[in-house]
Amino acid sequence: GIPLGPVQIVILMLVSLFSAIGAPGVPGTGLVMLSLVLNVMGLPLEGISLVIGVDRLREMMSSVVNVMGDAVAAVFVAKKEGEINEKTYHKATWLDSDI
Numbered sequence: 001g002i003p004l005g006p007v008q009i010v011i012l013m014l015v016s017l018f019s020a021i022g023a024p025g026v027p028g029t030g031l032v033m034l035s036l037v038l039n040v041m042g043l044p045l046e047g048i049s050l051v052i053g054v055d056r057l058r059e060m061m062s063s064v065v066n067v068m069g070d071a072v073a074a075v076f077v078a079k080k081e082g083e084i085n086e087k088t089y090h091k092a093t094w095l096d097s098d099i
Helices: 006-022 029-041 045-081 086-092
Strands: none
Touching: 006 029, 029 045
């Protein structure tokens, strides 16, 4: 029930963006960054208590997605740069080397 104007929404987006970029890849930092964003916006920190219950589960799932995305990006870049050994790649992924 807290109204936010257009300027506050832009500030919220920028603070969220910069805190996400500056956040280390350590489990549990999402709640710390959320408290930082809420504090900067002058919003009540009591809202964090609603998120604590499901944040650990969300964090586990997002870690899997992040690792998979990093792996796919690394293989894609290596393939485009010609740095990937096809025979070793297919052997490691259990595919036939004839493909």
